[in-house]
Amino acid sequence: MTGLPITGATAPVADSTGNWVDSHAPEWSRPYLRLARFDRPIGSWLLLMPCWWAAALAAGIARDLSQLPLVCALFFIGAFVMRGAGCTWNDITDRDLDGKVERTRSRPIPSGQVTAKQAAAFMVMLCLIGLAVLIQFNAFAIATGIASLIIVAAYPFMKRITYWPQIVLGLAFSWGALMGFAVTFARLDLVPFVLYAGSIAWVVGYDTIYAHQDAEDDLLVGIKSTALLFGAKTKTALSVLYALAVTLIGTALWLAHSGWIAWIGLAVFAAHLASQIVRLDISNSPLCLKLFKSNRDAGLLLFIGLVGDAVARTMMA
Template identity: 75%
Template sequence: MSEVTAPVADATGNWVDTHAPSWARPYLRLSRFDRPIGSWLLLMPCWWSAALAAGVARDVSQLPLTIVLFFIGAFVMRGAGCAWNDITDRDLDARVERTRSRPLPAGQISVAQALAFLVLLALIGLAVLLQFNRFAILTGIASLAIVAIYPFMKRITWWPQVVLGLAFSWGALMGFAVTLGRIDPPALALYAGSIAWVIGYDTIYAHQDAEDDALIGVKSTARLFGARTHRALAVLYALAVMLIGAALVLAGARWAAWIGLAVFAVHLVWQIKQLDIADGALCLRIFKSNRDAGLLLFAGLLVDAVMRAA
């Protein structure tokens, strides 16, 4: 394959470009280790759920280890998911300005090499999953069906972000599965709230490619909402806050968790007010800021768990 290792259009100036060996760069870019924001967003529902479940159990003794394992698992499995997405989308990516320099459409690695790397990442993810109880292992494996179908959704529905939400929010179930060995109503409410959040922030992200997507026939909520995006985000984010609030009520959370949710909600309002869907760079910055929103909520849930376990 080509020896060219130029970075993709929206991923310059990071550690992969400046420090990683040249032979490793295409694989690191394939798995988005040069752009970890997606891994952080996949991780947030995991950490929320782990902290909320620890609060329900009134036991934080296993929470530090769970947090670390979820961190490793989220980064590895997001990498595997991106590899799968790029394998299935390589022809479409070649027709979009922002993605045409990704490793596969740019010819930096072959499909066979990408598949081999995907398998390696999946095996690492499996090793992490096997540290948990049987119920959690089966729950984690069940998410793979959603991950497998996601790349194809943009071809058949205007709502591919819903399927992404189902996949990226799965961690909201995993925290309860790992900590309690079951999925309680608070986990289901947290899952639903996270799905609404994911649909919202990925709509913002998708506005970067709206024009190219229209040209090649790719569907998204960004194209569906268009000029109504601000109103749609208001509904989605309000739904997210209400459903996560329901999870807190069902879990018997205390004031610290509610402060975390309130700050999370304020951040989402700020996003809507700042957003200009015609400004791709701004869309990317606001999308990335959702990591901070998620961490603010996690901080509240973590303090709540520690207080309830004391």
């Protein structure tokens, strides 16, 4: 990283939370780690969840756990570096808008800690790491993974033209639901596509909660979001989105002939989503952030159920 010099001194980040990047990372590296959101890994965890769901569900269908630990480890690395690359791309394209929004004006590019060219070089490095992970899989999975880049590239521009950018985010963040099956079976059938659709509904829901933090600023600078679209009807919209997510994921489990452990995981996942709707106050930004982050735990609960089901099915094989 010494080949990516920083323009000017490393200024403190206005929304710094005392995370490991601010406390322990070398000073020269901090702007780049913030570009990749390594100081705020929640997005990487949320990108990872559909990957792990699909990997566990596919292992259960195959009744073979032998590759699951390695696949999950590779997905973990891939999710973190590719989410970092995606965030860097987003910051490059949004650098002018970010300077007008209170929460984002301290990001490395608008605050002058790195230039757009330096950020682009860092993004390429992350993509190369992601490629190194991707080529560990079969040719079909490699092609499936590369196809997702079209959606990732398009996402930052959607907030300028539609009130539904969260759908495009959902298409990108749910891609792992396809990857888990592509890696395991080198093909895609109905189950992963239904799981993918359920994950998209989940992503639209939780990112609507997240977008309420910026609703006032977004309105001023002309950024569109489902938070602005739904407004006071957000709880009703979330009820529909989360119900759709649970129904579609449940349909995927049914199509996969999943056992009772997976269904318990889905029930706990559904209860967690319902509690978010009950607790939500769109005027309370800290609460919105807390509820948004809690979706990692919701996703892990479902994953545990799917792994338990895969173990049970393998033992009965």
